[in-house]
Amino acid sequence: MPPSLTVVGTGFLIAGHSTAEMRSAVESADVLLHLVADEPTRGWLATLNPRHESLYDAYRDGVSRSESYAEMVERMLAPLAKGQRVCAAFYGHPGVFATPGHEAIRRARAVGIQARMLPAVSAEDCLFADLEIDPGQLGCQSYEASYFLLRKRTFDPTSLLVLWQIGGIGVSTFQREPIWNREGLRLLADTLQQHYPADHEVVVYRASGLPVCPPQIDRIPLSGLGDADVSIASTLLVPPRGVPDAKACAVARLGLPQAPVRGRAGTVLARPPAEAKRPGRLTVVGLGYSVAGQVTLQTEALITQAEQLFFLVTDPVSGDWLRDLNPTAESLHRGYREGESGERAVEEMVARIQDAVTAGKEVVAAFTGHPGIFLHMAHEAMAAVRAEGHAARLLPGVSFEDCLIADLGLDPAQQGRSLFEATDLVTRPRTLDTTTALVVLQPGCVGVAHYRPEREAYAPGLRALAEALAHHYPPEHPVWVYEAAHLPIFQPVVHRVPLRRLDRAPVSVVSTLYVPPLMTARRDELMASRLTATLEASRSAKVAV
Amino acid sequence: MSSNVAQFVTALSKNPQAMENFSKDPDGVMEVHDLTDEDKEVLKSGDAERIRSHCGDEGPPGCLVLVV
Incomplete structure (x- = not known):
């Protein structure tokens, strides 16, 4: 070999x-x-x-x-x-x-x-699952905390903000203490209060990594962040400050009655579920891609043990594999009918899941990819069964972005990452930080509110997306059109086109766009000096500023 | 350092049903494994750092590291 x-x-x-x-x-x-x-x-x-x-x-x-x-x-x-x-x-x-x-x-x-x-499965996958957040709902920007502070940038406070390594701000050397720079955390809290109110609720999160311990999920006001229980492994989640009004002209051009918002209002930061009062439980899991290759051991065990298994997959092979694992397996796919509204299809599929849980069964619903990321139905199904007094939980899976990172050789942490759903990007006045990598979900479905059987992108929507991106990037800026390989015998589909040709690019309904940073964000010298001052007490630390 | 605790939590990580049984009845589940009283006390603490340390943790303190 x-x-x-x-x-x-x-x-x-x-x-x-x-x-x-x-x-x-x-x-x-x-x-x-x-x-x-x-x-x-x-x-x-x-x-x-x-x-x-x-x-x-x-x-x-x-x-x-x-x-x-x-x-x-x-x-x-x-x-x-x-x-x-x-x-x-x-x-x-x-x-x-x-x-x-x-x-x-x-x-x-x-x-x-x-x-x-x-x-x-990444740390962000665990965060989205444990907090039951759909980053596709209102967009999500993700930065390493030191990089966020040290560079001048414009970001969108009306989408999710995720900041990593908030316990190690400005420190580039390995330390053994749980938190490496408390004063740096206080500086971050002060900086964020220029964009959000002091009482804005934020979450300090840390995946436990052990099956016998729950994750750390501390919901605190932003003003309390500087003194919060934080370690180098802690992550900060800042929910959107509000939802920006849709641009009426963009909505009308797409022929939509209103700007679509996936998910229920107010579920951006879900509350901890109340204790279940009735038997029957829903577990929502992700299968990754590549049929059985990317399913986790935890998920495979749950699928095998389920009293009722539902699935919704994007390849023709996984259904048979799931039926072999669990004979109760039923596809939810028949819930889609041509020309029917997406909402109607979701309602029908949620009702099937809900009926099985109400009957007292241990139900597993399995979906391609990560079940919490841009899967409106998973969140709706959990809300529906909880409303009836049943338990529900969501477990992380390998997402399309995990595949994109591996296949394209990217590290989204290098310069930060912004993620937006394409229709949201076209219809709402988003502030794009073009110094980060940009991931655009569902570019082939812009303005599509009804199920359509075609695999090719909806052409008027793709044109509108290309025009929206052209407000932020030059015509020759490269754009990658990406599809994860759904079968082990296939390679991922990757096309690199200049932005000016995006409207004619081979985009399908399952494509994702990757747009590299336009430039490196400028260094913020004033912030660098303030950050250096926070490290003066720790002489052993090499500073990253 | 306790390799038995490491093996115990590894077994739970592969088996969601065992994980659930532990959350409902930790004493009952631990009883059938080769664990000392100290092992059991540490496992029941719910303190992830303490459990890692008890397992002889050699890992970095953070889950994430990045050159800035």
Whole structure:
């Protein structure tokens, strides 16, 4: 066998978030290198492949993270030169907030060695599932917290804002303390209060990573953020300040009666569910893509154990696989009828799920991708069964964006990421931060309110989207049209076109657009000096400013 | 360091039903596993950092690291 490099992720639940394709890559490697967040995960990986070695010792006190990463890259490449097949496993998604995997793949390919990244459940996937947030509903901007502060930017406070590593603001060296810069957190809180009211409710979130512990979900007013219980692994979620009014001319041009908002008003930040009073429960899960390859161990077990399984998938093979796993499996797809409104189809499918739960069954509803991301029906179904006194929960899966990150070799953390649903982007006056990567959902369905069987994009809607983007990007700016591979024998579909040709690009109803940053955000010198001042008390820390 | 605790939580991570049983009746589920009284007390604490440390955690303190 020729040498090869496969970079994989473990997710955030020891073995529970591992996918079938990930375990296969780990087991078949000549050398397994790993950087994981806990001993149980390390021990589990060792049972899959005894030829393993931890990369953790690349982190040393006082050594910058960039130096640690460079060492990891060299250690991934070294066995390739000896002709070995290397698998490198990172916690979470291997391409998110982690540069070594991308860099090692780039360098391996440069010398003709086969190298690939497999998608995995990311920290953001866990956040969306645990908080039951649909980032497609009103848009979502995501930044590393130091980068957010240190660069001059315009962002949209009427969409979700997610800030990572709020406990390590301005610090570039590895530290052992739970929080690396409390004063930096206070500076962030002050800065955010220039855009949101002091009593605006925000969430400090941390995935637990252990099945015996719940995630940390602290809902606090923004004014209390500076003194909140925060660690380096904490993430801040800031809900939208409000919903911007739709542009009447854009709505009319698309022939829509009003600007569509997916999901119920007020569910942007769902409240903790009340205790269930009746038997019967709904569990909503995601299947990832690639049929059985990207389903997690946790999800596969739930599917097998369900008393009633419903599914809605985008490929012709997964249905048979699910029926083999669980004979009760029923497709929800017949809920769609040509020309029928999307709302009507959702109502019918939710009613079928609700009937089974009301009958007292343990019901699992399985969907392609991540079940919480741009899947209006999943959120509606959970709300419906909870309203009847039943329990409901949502578990993370591998999303289309996880696949896009792995297939295109992107790290959305490098310059931040903005995500918007295409119709929302066209019909509402969004502030686009063109210094971030932009992901546009459903570009082929702009202005489509009724089910249509065609696979090709709705042409008038795609034209409107191209014109909307042209207000922010020059005509020659590149746009990637992306479709995840739905079957293991296929490759992902990727077309790179200049923006001026987007309206004629091969966009389908399941395409996603990736628009790279237009420029690097300018450094904010005043903020840099203020941030440096917050670090004066910690002389051991190398500052990132 | 307790490898038994690491194996216990790894087994739960693969099996949602066992995970649920633990949340309803932690003592009953732990009773049939080879766990010391200290292991059981740590597991019932619900403190993720404490459990990781008890497992002999070698991992980085943060889930995310980035060169800024």
